[in-house]
Amino acid sequence: MGCVLGREVSSGLVHNGREEKREGVNHEKKSQNVNVESTETVEVKGAENVTVGDEAVEANEADVTKKDDKAEHEGKPRKEKRRSKPDPRLSNPPKHKHGEQVAAGWPSWLSAHVGEAIDGWLPRRADTFEKIDKIGQGTYSNVYKARDTITGKIVALKKVRFDNLEPESVRFMAREIIILRRLDHPNVIKLEGLVTSRMSCSLYLVFEYMEHDLAGLAASPEIKFTEAQVKCYMHQLLSGLEHCHNRHVLHRDIKGSNLLLDNSGILRIADFGLATIFDPHHKHQMTSRVVTLWYRPPELLLGATDYGAGIDLWSAGCILAELLAGKPIMPGRTEVEQLHKIYKLCGSPSEEYWKKSKLPNATLFKPRDPYRRCIRETFKDFPQSSLPLIDTLLAIDPAERKTATDALQSEFFNTEPYACDPSSLPKYPPTKEMDAKRRDDEARRLRAANKAPGDGAKRVRHRERARAGPAPDANAENQANIDRRRLITHANAKSKSEKFPPPHQDGGLGVPLGASHHIDPALVPPDVPFSSTSFTYSKEPVQNWSGPLVEPASAGGRRKKHTAGDAKKHLKRR
Numbered sequence: 001m002g003c004v005l006g007r008e009v010s011s012g013l014v015h016n017g018r019e020e021k022r023e024g025v026n027h028e029k030k031s032q033n034v035n036v037e038s039t040e041t042v043e044v045k046g047a048e049n050v051t052v053g054d055e056a057v058e059a060n061e062a063d064v065t066k067k068d069d070k071a072e073h074e075g076k077p078r079k080e081k082r083r084s085k086p087d088p089r090l091s092n093p094p095k096h097k098h099g100e101q102v103a104a105g106w107p108s109w110l111s112a113h114v115g116e117a118i119d120g121w122l123p124r125r126a127d128t129f130e131k132i133d134k135i136g137q138g139t140y141s142n143v144y145k146a147r148d149t150i151t152g153k154i155v156a157l158k159k160v161r162f163d164n165l166e167p168e169s170v171r172f173m174a175r176e177i178i179i180l181r182r183l184d185h186p187n188v189i190k191l192e193g194l195v196t197s198r199m200s201c202s203l204y205l206v207f208e209y210m211e212h213d214l215a216g217l218a219a220s221p222e223i224k225f226t227e228a229q230v231k232c233y234m235h236q237l238l239s240g241l242e243h244c245h246n247r248h249v250l251h252r253d254i255k256g257s258n259l260l261l262d263n264s265g266i267l268r269i270a271d272f273g274l275a276t277i278f279d280p281h282h283k284h285q286m287t288s289r290v291v292t293l294w295y296r297p298p299e300l301l302l303g304a305t306d307y308g309a310g311i312d313l314w315s316a317g318c319i320l321a322e323l324l325a326g327k328p329i330m331p332g333r334t335e336v337e338q339l340h341k342i343y344k345l346c347g348s349p350s351e352e353y354w355k356k357s358k359l360p361n362a363t364l365f366k367p368r369d370p371y372r373r374c375i376r377e378t379f380k381d382f383p384q385s386s387l388p389l390i391d392t393l394l395a396i397d398p399a400e401r402k403t404a405t406d407a408l409q410s411e412f413f414n415t416e417p418y419a420c421d422p423s424s425l426p427k428y429p430p431t432k433e434m435d436a437k438r439r440d441d442e443a444r445r446l447r448a449a450n451k452a453p454g455d456g457a458k459r460v461r462h463r464e465r466a467r468a469g470p471a472p473d474a475n476a477e478n479q480a481n482i483d484r485r486r487l488i489t490h491a492n493a494k495s496k497s498e499k500f501p502p503p504h505q506d507g508g509l510g511v512p513l514g515a516s517h518h519i520d521p522a523l524v525p526p527d528v529p530f531s532s533t534s535f536t537y538s539k540e541p542v543q544n545w546s547g548p549l550v551e552p553a554s555a556g557g558r559r560k561k562h563t564a565g566d567a568k569k570h571l572k573r574r
């Protein structure tokens with residue numbers, strides 16, 4: 001990070017939302033509380049005229065990076081990264097606005113690179129929050145439970161990791177903010193403000209605090225969802241997705257741990273760190289290396305770069321089946337194994353689809369003999385009305401997945417038992433992945449203290465087996481590419497390698513699109529024979545994971561739990 005530690009100079013400004021005027025800001029509430037962060041200052045760098053969301057600039061930068069990569073490959077020293085020229089169409093603030101933003105307390109680097117992200121807002125000071133506890137750790141963030149000392153409200157503060165000296169890094173981080181500000185729906189997490197100061201190099205996103213996430217609840221052995229409850233969660237998920245897609249936002253990482261729940265049963269889609277803006281009417285290239293593996297649709301595994309809302313609908317279909325089955329339905333360990341699981345359940349793509357889609361990895365992944373679709377047999381014990389919806393959402397051809405609006409009108413939601421009211425959902429004890437981990441650690445510590453060492457160790461090992469394997473993270477397989485393309489300097493190579501943001505390669509991030517689809521044969525699972533030109537899959541009997549709705553445990557073992565921490569470890573390993 002481009003930070004020099006020292007004392008923070010306070011801006012004295014308080015954020016009150018988009019319409020906030022500078023008059024009336026609260027100067028009195030000087031906190032006596034613990035500061036979230038109060039000792040950093042920053043070496044403020046000058047503005048570079050690049051911004052978020054502009055295809056021309058992003059494409060231009062991709063070009064530059066490609067050339068740099070080639071030079072690096074040929075042993076030539078990497079040239080200093082070329083800076084894009086200012087583009088008047090972009091959202092970069094005009095000079096006077098930049099001055100205003102800095103005067104309002106925003107760091108210069110933030111205003112310079114991504115003025116749009118902070119337009120009309122005022123920064124909140126760190127010392128107006130009292131940190132209570134760390135509640136989550138993502139690949140690119142730490143999340144804290146905190147009290148807003150001005151309103152008394154409990155909030156979640158997401159401290160995002162990025163390098164304020166690197167425009168790319170700042171732009172990635174800001175994309176999440178820009179997208180969140182585009183969205184306004186009860187089933188989408190609301191960004192309530194930003195905490196930073198003119199002299200700070202860190203940034204916290206302020207969100208309403210959510211007590212649970214769906215992965216945590218679904219993994220809890222005491223919690224069994226009824227059909228009405230599954231409908232309630234799915235209705236909220238699809239309503240949130242409908243809003244995102246109508247606003248041309250693709251989430252690109254729908255999974256249980258990104259679906260947060262509060263104590264009144266409201267579900268909100270969170271973590272827009274991989275989200276992007278798409279144009280449903282014009283094809284444009286995006287990276288296929290998104291969505292956590294178990295929830296990743298076949299077109300992405302096959303290398304599609306011009307996908308649409310169908311990718312989120314596939315993930316939603318996986319979640320619906322998972323909630324009914326009590327465990328993830330396709331827990332692949334590698335891309336190849338994931339595709340194999342998809343083929344076994346959903347059938348392999350039709351000849352027509354292979355021809356129409358022209359997917360980059362088609363020759364590599366086309367099975368010699370087609371696989372038959374067997375969703376209805378596999379999930380025969382699910383409620384009948386759920387099958388057409390699962391069938392639609394898990395269509396191999398994304399065009400057949402229809403839309404979130406269509407899903408909301410499906411028979412599933414119009415058949416008794418209807419979705420229950422969110423307020424009628426049980427009030428659960430904290431079930432966040434982090435809470436579950438803490439409970440496990442505590443239980444393990446107590447057992448170790450109470451039992452004979454041999455006995456205790458045996459039980460712990462048994463329990464560990466019953467617990468989760470990690471869901472390979474959305475970008476886990478990208479790490480090598482990110483690492484190679486990082487703009488490492490001698491001065492801060494370490495911090496960058498730890499803190500560089502995710503590879504949103506769409507139009508401009510180093511890795512040429514589709515360039516990283518090499519499949520390492522070492523990663524091919526033993527049941528998937530690999531040949532250099534095609535795969536032939538061993539056709540095992542269809543695995544049947546269906547089970548009684550309210551007794552998922554009897555469906556053949558609990559779902560595996562996959563924690564953010566596990567995913568992070570996985571990411572580091574690869």
Ligand SMILES: Nc1ncnc2c1ncn2[C@@H]1O[C@H](COP(=O)(O)OP(=O)(O)OP(=O)(O)O)[C@@H](O)[C@H]1O
Nearest residue numbers: 136138139140141143156207208209210271273564
């Ligand atoms: N508003 C919130 N209220 C409560 N907890 C939250 C909130 N936002 C995030 N969290 C917790 O913090 C964790 C990490 O947050 P988030 O997923 O946004 O970060 P990330 O760095 O993008 O993570 P990942 O690497 O898993 O994608 C979440 O899994 C969740 O448990």
